[in-house]
Amino acid sequence: MLEITNLNKSFGKFKALNGLSLSVNDGELFGFVGANGAGKTTTMKICVGLETADNGSVKIDGNEVLDRKGSSLLRGKVGYVPDFFGVYADLTASEYLHFFAGAYNIWGKAADSLTDNLLELVNLSDKADTQVDSLSRGMKQKLCVARALVQNPKILFLDEPASGLDPKARHELKEILKNLSSMGKTIIISSHILPELIEMCTSIGIISHGEMKFNGSIEDALSLSSGGECIEITFSGDPGPALSLIRECPFIKSAEPISSGLRLTASGNDADYTALLKKLVTNDVPVATFSKKHENVEDIFLNIMEGGIQNAADNA
Amino acid sequence: MQRIMLKNAVFLKDVSIRSKKKRLAVSFFALNLIASMVFMLILMLTNGNFANYSNVDIQSFSWIYDGFIIIECAMICIMAPMETGPAISNERERQTLDVLLTTNMSHFDIILGKYLSSALYMLLTLVSLLPFQAVVLIYGGISLGQLFAVMLSQIITIMYLSSFGIYFSTVIKKSSRASAVNLCVVFLIVAGSALLCVIARVIGELNISYNSSVHTSTYNIFNTGEWSYLLLYLNPATTVFDVLDKLVGFGGVFSSNYNGMATIIDETAHVLDPNNFFIKHWAPIGFTLQMVTACLMLRRSASKLNSVKRRKKHGKDKNN
Ligand SMILES: Nc1ncnc2c1ncn2[C@@H]1O[C@H](COP(=O)(O)OP(=O)(O)O)[C@@H](O)[C@H]1O
Ligand SMILES: [Mg+2]
Numbered sequence: 001m002l003e004i005t006n007l008n009k010s011f012g013k014f015k016a017l018n019g020l021s022l023s024v025n026d027g028e029l030f031g032f033v034g035a036n037g038a039g040k041t042t043t044m045k046i047c048v049g050l051e052t053a054d055n056g057s058v059k060i061d062g063n064e065v066l067d068r069k070g071s072s073l074l075r076g077k078v079g080y081v082p083d084f085f086g087v088y089a090d091l092t093a094s095e096y097l098h099f100f101a102g103a104y105n106i107w108g109k110a111a112d113s114l115t116d117n118l119l120e121l122v123n124l125s126d127k128a129d130t131q132v133d134s135l136s137r138g139m140k141q142k143l144c145v146a147r148a149l150v151q152n153p154k155i156l157f158l159d160e161p162a163s164g165l166d167p168k169a170r171h172e173l174k175e176i177l178k179n180l181s182s183m184g185k186t187i188i189i190s191s192h193i194l195p196e197l198i199e200m201c202t203s204i205g206i207i208s209h210g211e212m213k214f215n216g217s218i219e220d221a222l223s224l225s226s227g228g229e230c231i232e233i234t235f236s237g238d239p240g241p242a243l244s245l246i247r248e249c250p251f252i253k254s255a256e257p258i259s260s261g262l263r264l265t266a267s268g269n270d271a272d273y274t275a276l277l278k279k280l281v282t283n284d285v286p287v288a289t290f291s292k293k294h295e296n297v298e299d300i301f302l303n304i305m306e307g308g309i310q311n312a313a314d315n316a
Numbered sequence: 317m318q319r320i321m322l323k324n325a326v327f328l329k330d331v332s333i334r335s336k337k338k339r340l341a342v343s344f345f346a347l348n349l350i351a352s353m354v355f356m357l358i359l360m361l362t363n364g365n366f367a368n369y370s371n372v373d374i375q376s377f378s379w380i381y382d383g384f385i386i387i388e389c390a391m392i393c394i395m396a397p398m399e400t401g402p403a404i405s406n407e408r409e410r411q412t413l414d415v416l417l418t419t420n421m422s423h424f425d426i427i428l429g430k431y432l433s434s435a436l437y438m439l440l441t442l443v444s445l446l447p448f449q450a451v452v453l454i455y456g457g458i459s460l461g462q463l464f465a466v467m468l469s470q471i472i473t474i475m476y477l478s479s480f481g482i483y484f485s486t487v488i489k490k491s492s493r494a495s496a497v498n499l500c501v502v503f504l505i506v507a508g509s510a511l512l513c514v515i516a517r518v519i520g521e522l523n524i525s526y527n528s529s530v531h532t533s534t535y536n537i538f539n540t541g542e543w544s545y546l547l548l549y550l551n552p553a554t555t556v557f558d559v560l561d562k563l564v565g566f567g568g569v570f571s572s573n574y575n576g577m578a579t580i581i582d583e584t585a586h587v588l589d590p591n592n593f594f595i596k597h598w599a600p601i602g603f604t605l606q607m608v609t610a611c612l613m614l615r616r617s618a619s620k621l622n623s624v625k626r627r628k629k630h631g632k633d634k635n636n
Contacts (some may be wrong), residue, residue, distance in 0.1 A: 086411045101325075134572070151420070
């Protein structure tokens with residue numbers, strides 16, 4: 001369990017973190033979202049001991065890690081993948097991991113098998129003897145993840161791990177992280193792109209200007225969206241009486257045209273939607289597709305960040 | 317916890333990276349090629365026909381040896397700053413330092429690993445040039461023990477100058493700037509302290525000859541400017557000279573009694589006594605002071621490695 005309470009950090013007069021608090025449960029895949037400059041990197045650096053906080057506390061399993069005593073505790077418990085690669089170009093992938101094994105005082109046969117296992121875990125076994133600088137970005141990023149796992153940490157911090165990766169590498173990284181999560185590791189991933197996180201994270205935190213705007217499960221975040229859900233219907237021909245039929249339903253709040261169809265803002269339950277679809281079809285409306293969609297996640301994200309639903313978040 | 321060299325990951329990594337580079341072999345080859353050509357030239361100039369053993373001039377060999385050691389020391393003065401300049405700053409530039417700082421290695425371990433790997437490289441360079449020094453063994457005049465004593469004084473010089481290099485590599489972010497600053501620092505240590513000494517002595521001489529309140533009986537190290545000699549303990553040129561003059565002789569440049577720094581002080585100072593214990597044992601005392609300084613510089617570097625200063629457990633102080 002990672003608990004951050006009331007963290008403050010100023011760079012000169014600029015307040016980078018402003019009483020930031022958040023908590024992440026064990027085994028969670030936590031998405032840490034915020035615009036550039038919101039304070040994600042600063043928070044992570046404080047958590048891994050690379051930056052000091054002005055005040056506040058960071059506890060891992062109830063133990064304070066920001067003081068002198070905690071810093072050694074910290075080293076074994078957290079792994080950190082910074083927002084840059086930080087690799088030595090002149091080493092092979094295997095030598096790179098051996099080096100970090102040594103830095104954690106793991107030598108000889110133990111280091112050999114650890115390196116093999118880690119390379120396998122991130123699907124880089126065939127690149128063991130390749131020079132790091134000739135690896136692709138995606139491979140370098142995977143190698144960095146492997147590196148952060150050398151000391152078998154409980155919590156893994158990844159700072160914008162997907163930025164600059166192509167979709168395939170992104171997907172592969174996601175699979176690796178899901179796999180690690182299923183192995184019981186707590187993973188904290190930062191990103192400035194919410195949709196990227198939504199499909200794999202179990203909970204998210206939204207940070208803006210050094211303050212947490214939201215901390216909870218994905219479902220909670222989505223339910224905070226003001227307008228509830230929306231329904232998108234497309235037609236394969238003349239919609240005929242569709243609009244008037246829809247207007248009759250009390251749970252439909254508004255309807256706006258989209259290309260060859262309509263988008264409805266709704267607050268009903270699934271049975272209501274079934275009934276609506278049935279009504280349309282029995283009235284010979286040529287329905288091609290009928291789908292329930294969450295409000296655009298990016299909009300929710302912006303809303304939360306701008307404090308639009310700040311109160312709702314506080315109530316939650 | 318301090319680790320021995322063979323369990324220091326940074327040391328092992330740097331040594332392995334260095335040994336993989338072609339630069340190492342090429343630079344050793346070039347260095348030895350130049351050294352052997354210079355050596356042949358000197359032999360030919362000083363002995364005419366060096367194939368004829370009966371013609372060999374022993375005195376000129378000790379001259380060659382002295383010259384060779386001086387060249388090696390000049391090389392150390394350039395290599396130490398250049399080798400250590402990028403040591404830490406390069407890791408900072410490549411952003412690998414942050415990652416390293418999150419591992420189990422203490423700051424001092426990281427500094428020590430960097431320091432020792434740079435020093436080892438310079439030591440290997442010296443060793444590769446050892447055969448040329450050994451030529452003097454063939455013709456006599458210098459024993460193997462003396463040869464190693466001189467080498468030890470060079471090694472201490474490497475360790476001493478490198479510690480400054482590591483420090484400035486830690487506090488300066490750009491590696492090219494760190495190397496440049498390092499060169500200046502070595503210049504200040506070697507030439508600057510000597511110049512300071514000369515200036516202090518000149519002022520001291522003017523003071524005692526024109527200041528009517530100073531009489532021979534009231535001379536002290538301050539009104540004569542002789543305090544500045546004590547700074548020279550930290551100048552590796554003086555310690556190496558002391559060793560070289562006492563063991564091999566400097567060809568009677570300063571006098572024929574081959575007493576190293578004691579000779580120089582005897583001939584240039586009023587107050588300092590060349591028979592004083594500290595002056596007589598100039599080299600061992602100088603080396604000790606230099607090694608202590610080196611240790612302090614390394615400790616200082618370790619504390620500057622990360623600007624992070626951890627708060628005391630119950631400290632309420634804000635550190636901005
Ligand atoms: N070392 C520093 N000195 C001064 N300002 C900094 C420093 N590090 C970060 N900042 C500032 O703090 C804010 C938060 O930065 P950061 O945590 O890197 O944001 P994010 O990772 O969310 O993009 C930014 O406005 C940045 O300019
Ligand atoms: Mg960032």
